[in-house]
Amino acid sequence: MSNISQATAVSIREAVDKHSLHGHFADLEQQREAAKLGMWVFLATEVMFFGGMITGYVAYRDAYPAAFQAGSVHMLFVAGTLNTALLITASLFVALAVHAAREGRRKALIGCLAISMFLGVCFLGVKGYEYYQHYLDHKVPTRSFQWDGPDPRHAEMFFVLYFFLTGFHALHMVIGISILGFIIYFAYKGRYTPEYHNPVENAALYWHFVDIVWIFLYPMLYLVGHTHV
Amino acid sequence: MFKSDMTEKVAPKKMYILIWAALMCLTALTGGISFINLGSWSTVVAFLIATAKAGLVVTFFMHLRYERQRTIWIWAAASAIWLTLLIVLTMGDYLTRGFLRVPGK
Amino acid sequence: MATSPQLESSSSTDYLNAEYGVKSWLLTTDHKRIAILYLASITFMFCIGALFALIIRLELLTPDGTLVEADTYNKMFTMHGLVMIFFFLIPSIPAVLGNFLIPLMIGAKDVAFPKLNLLSWYIYLFAACMFIYTILTGGLDTGWTFYTPLSTSYVSSSVVLGALSIFVVGFSSILTSLNFIVTIHRLRAPGLTWGRLPLFIWASYATSVIIVLGTPLIAISMALVALERFFGIGFFDPQLGGDPLLFQHLFWFYSHPAVYVMILPGMGVISEIITCFSRKKVFGYWSMALAILAIAVFGFLVWAHHMFVAGISVYSALVFSFLSYLVAVPSAIKVFNWTATMYRGSLYLTTPMLYALGFIGLFTMGGMTGLFLASLGFDVHVTDSYFVVAHFHYIMVGGMVTAFMGGIHFYWPKISGRMYPETWGRVAAAIIFIGFNLTFFPQFILGYLGMNRRYWHYLPQFQVLNVLSTAGASILGIGYLLPLGYFAWSIRYGRRVGNNPWNAAGLEWTTSSPPPTHNFGETPIVTWEAYNYDELPKDIDMRREETVVQH
Numbered sequence: 001m002s003n004i005s006q007a008t009a010v011s012i013r014e015a016v017d018k019h020s021l022h023g024h025f026a027d028l029e030q031q032r033e034a035a036k037l038g039m040w041v042f043l044a045t046e047v048m049f050f051g052g053m054i055t056g057y058v059a060y061r062d063a064y065p066a067a068f069q070a071g072s073v074h075m076l077f078v079a080g081t082l083n084t085a086l087l088i089t090a091s092l093f094v095a096l097a098v099h100a101a102r103e104g105r106r107k108a109l110i111g112c113l114a115i116s117m118f119l120g121v122c123f124l125g126v127k128g129y130e131y132y133q134h135y136l137d138h139k140v141p142t143r144s145f146q147w148d149g150p151d152p153r154h155a156e157m158f159f160v161l162y163f164f165l166t167g168f169h170a171l172h173m174v175i176g177i178s179i180l181g182f183i184i185y186f187a188y189k190g191r192y193t194p195e196y197h198n199p200v201e202n203a204a205l206y207w208h209f210v211d212i213v214w215i216f217l218y219p220m221l222y223l224v225g226h227t228h229v
Numbered sequence: 230m231f232k233s234d235m236t237e238k239v240a241p242k243k244m245y246i247l248i249w250a251a252l253m254c255l256t257a258l259t260g261g262i263s264f265i266n267l268g269s270w271s272t273v274v275a276f277l278i279a280t281a282k283a284g285l286v287v288t289f290f291m292h293l294r295y296e297r298q299r300t301i302w303i304w305a306a307a308s309a310i311w312l313t314l315l316i317v318l319t320m321g322d323y324l325t326r327g328f329l330r331v332p333g334k
Numbered sequence: 335m336a337t338s339p340q341l342e343s344s345s346s347t348d349y350l351n352a353e354y355g356v357k358s359w360l361l362t363t364d365h366k367r368i369a370i371l372y373l374a375s376i377t378f379m380f381c382i383g384a385l386f387a388l389i390i391r392l393e394l395l396t397p398d399g400t401l402v403e404a405d406t407y408n409k410m411f412t413m414h415g416l417v418m419i420f421f422f423l424i425p426s427i428p429a430v431l432g433n434f435l436i437p438l439m440i441g442a443k444d445v446a447f448p449k450l451n452l453l454s455w456y457i458y459l460f461a462a463c464m465f466i467y468t469i470l471t472g473g474l475d476t477g478w479t480f481y482t483p484l485s486t487s488y489v490s491s492s493v494v495l496g497a498l499s500i501f502v503v504g505f506s507s508i509l510t511s512l513n514f515i516v517t518i519h520r521l522r523a524p525g526l527t528w529g530r531l532p533l534f535i536w537a538s539y540a541t542s543v544i545i546v547l548g549t550p551l552i553a554i555s556m557a558l559v560a561l562e563r564f565f566g567i568g569f570f571d572p573q574l575g576g577d578p579l580l581f582q583h584l585f586w587f588y589s590h591p592a593v594y595v596m597i598l599p600g601m602g603v604i605s606e607i608i609t610c611f612s613r614k615k616v617f618g619y620w621s622m623a624l625a626i627l628a629i630a631v632f633g634f635l636v637w638a639h640h641m642f643v644a645g646i647s648v649y650s651a652l653v654f655s656f657l658s659y660l661v662a663v664p665s666a667i668k669v670f671n672w673t674a675t676m677y678r679g680s681l682y683l684t685t686p687m688l689y690a691l692g693f694i695g696l697f698t699m700g701g702m703t704g705l706f707l708a709s710l711g712f713d714v715h716v717t718d719s720y721f722v723v724a725h726f727h728y729i730m731v732g733g734m735v736t737a738f739m740g741g742i743h744f745y746w747p748k749i750s751g752r753m754y755p756e757t758w759g760r761v762a763a764a765i766i767f768i769g770f771n772l773t774f775f776p777q778f779i780l781g782y783l784g785m786n787r788r789y790w791h792y793l794p795q796f797q798v799l800n801v802l803s804t805a806g807a808s809i810l811g812i813g814y815l816l817p818l819g820y821f822a823w824s825i826r827y828g829r830r831v832g833n834n835p836w837n838a839a840g841l842e843w844t845t846s847s848p849p850p851t852h853n854f855g856e857t858p859i860v861t862w863e864a865y866n867y868d869e870l871p872k873d874i875d876m877r878r879e880e881t882v883v884q885h
Binding site for chain 1: 245305
């Protein structure tokens with residue numbers, strides 16, 4: 001007793017032949033839903049991973065508010081704000097890329113992803129510039145850390161958090177950019193159709209998550225000290 | 230088992246641009262407000278704006294609004310709830326230290 | 335339902351003989367083969383962990399014994415804990431029985447992401463190699479808990495490598511759990527609603543949720559320790575205003591739920607065994623399922639009970655103490671329901687049933703002593719003593735390992751197509767029970783009398799109990815060696831079985847033993863409730879060769 005109609009059976013066979021449907025799934029729909037659920041579950045693990053460091057930030061900022069404000073003053077506000085804008089725009093283009101994939105517009109898909117990749121690389125470039133400036137300014141937390149105000153040790157803790165949080169975030173950016181690169185390659189090879197483009201959807205979910213992390217890091221790190229006396 | 234049903238709502242391109250514009254405005258807002266002295270409200274305001282931005286990304290860019298799998302809604306909510314649990318219960322320790330005026334408690 | 339033949343001949347293709355050769359095993363995506371790969375690896379790691387335990391118990395035979403130096407002793411208990419927890423217990427039932435059974439129990443052909451499943455095993459293997467290398471290059475002596483600033487600033491052992499190996503093995507867990515969650519949500523056979531699922535599936539699901547939400551915290555804890563040690567960047571360094579307790583909060587936020595990871599799958603297995611050998615459906619199916627979920631959720635709310643004397647605030651301690659009492663309630667409900675399941679059932683005291691009965695008693699003892707520890711006043715007295723050691727061994731060994739042994743015996747005919755020798759099985763179960771209690775019951779007394787844990791020397795008045803404990807450990811060791819022997823024997827000489835030698839309920843018993851690679855000829859369509867023992871034969875006769883077709 002089969003609950004699959006003749007027409008669907010044919011399209012399933014086609015999908016299997018085109019290597020897009022894996023044998024243990026009943027149909028493309030089930031595969032798509034499974035893949036998407038899998039990515040959301042994975043993002044939950046990422047939320048908790050960053051959450052550990054964010055907990056540390058909350059605890060230490062509550063303990064040393066003045067030092068954290070003073071530390072935040074040394075952040076490059078323009079760079080941070082520019083980076084926020086870059087990431088939000090990159091997310092826009094990733095969303096547009098998924099939209100193009102759903103409609104089968106391959107050139108638009110590749111174009112949008114390429115723009116996102118480029119913006120992501122720009123983000124990393126700005127970040128690298130910031131790190132270099134902090135290095136020149138002796139704000140990297142090691143023996144060469146120098147601080148002119150009161151509370152140098154607690155201010156150094158601010159920078160520990162800054163480098164760890166943005167460092168892990170940058171690592172995830174690198175992973176995200178690489179994934180987008182792979183997606184562009186496979187899109188170029190014609191692997192994605194309106195019926196099957198799970199990797200595009202799920203790569204987009206990952207990218208948006210990395211954007212969300214930055215949406216929180218920006219006020220946490222860059223906006224704390226502006227009214228600091 | 231699922232019926233083969235490919236009618237997932239495809240949002241119009243314009244919506245994405247609108248959301249992008251909203252996100253940029255909120256970024257400008259949070260950046261600007263940070264220069265105004267709101268005392269201890271600064272943190273609250275910044276957090277609320279960031280949450281609003283994240284909410285827009287999750288709802289529209291990540292398509293949670295149109296998501297048919299209820300399980301995914303639950304997982305998205307669970308992530309937020311669990312992170313809150315971690316921070317709140319940990320800070321419950323930090324914020325109540327020293328209440329008893331006994332060293333170490 | 336599929337019309338499987340009455341008798342399954344051993345010459346038909348099953349997952350074991352579908353393909354031969356090392357490559358067909360090392361590159362398999364069949365969840366059943368991956369389960370066997372895990373079984374082999376965790377057994378190996380168990381032996382390593384047991385060796386460390388042996389040295390601990392030998393050292394503790396005498397109060398001033400010098401079998402090993404103090405620093406070496408620190409390494410022994412540290413690595414015993416790390417290996418047993420991360421490389422044996424946490425993978426045990428999920429990676430072996432979960433991998434093997436979940437698709438079978440839900441009528442699926444495989445897990446949702448078979449290649450990811452194989453990758454999980456390779457990540458486990460890589461982490462295990464990293465840890466073995468850590469052992470060989472000096473080991474770890476911080477205690478399995480890696481407390482800072484001891485681990486970050488004061489010891490000179492291989493902390494970075496050890497911490498990173500735990501980081502890596504965490505990913506193996508996470509990916510397996512992710513796979514299980516998606517599999518259970520999306521790949522269930524038609525008609526298999528949540529309310530018809532075996533409790534093993536509920537337990538596996540809850541365990542996977544805990545792993546997904548908790549393991550990232552051990553990952554970040556280990557990463558931060560490694561970074562602090564490697565780069566000298568003090569996240570937990572008190573000199574920078576860092577708080578060692580922050581490490582403990584992050585560490586225990588995972589490590590407490592981890593203990594529920596190390597009991598829930600066992601509880602799932604016990605539900606399967608008790609229903610089968612009482613020939614009755616489980617008492618209170620929905621309260622059992624909801625209790626599983628409650629344990630998973632509450633388990634996240636109690637972690638600071640490991641920190642009562644570490645310096646957390648009194649108010650925080652009160653809150654966590656109260657929550658720790660709450661978490662015992664769903665566990666108790668399960669014990670009551672298992673008992674009620676057996677009431678007026680037709681009990682068969684087979685080897686798996688003996689393990690299940692042992693589990694109920696030993697888990698109850700371990701669980702109740704957990705309540706003692708949740709009480710602040712009592713905890714201050716016995717924290718960091720052998721009372722705690724006995725408590726967690728009663729749950730992890732008396733509970734989880736016992737359930738694992740019961741599950742391996744129960745499912746061995748399905749996994750291998752052969753029956754183990756029943757008499758030897760019962761003998762080994764009895765030896766294990768006696769050896770276990772002799773090892774760990776004296777430790778409750780020792781802890782109450784004031785013997786510290788993690789000390790290589792102790793006061794002379796504690797010697798008698800320590801000697802009893804070591805004697806018990808040797809008996810326990812023999813008990814664990816016996817199954818290794820007779821399972822190996824059974825692969826070649828064990829009696830062949832058909833689909834359902836136990837006349838048990840569940841989709842996994844409707845397919846051949848061993849199952850074919852794709853599990854089911856046709857996708858089953860489920861119209862019956864779980865544990866439908868009223869529709870199955872009343873008796874089991876282990877001497878019979880034939881199978882019974884379920885529907």
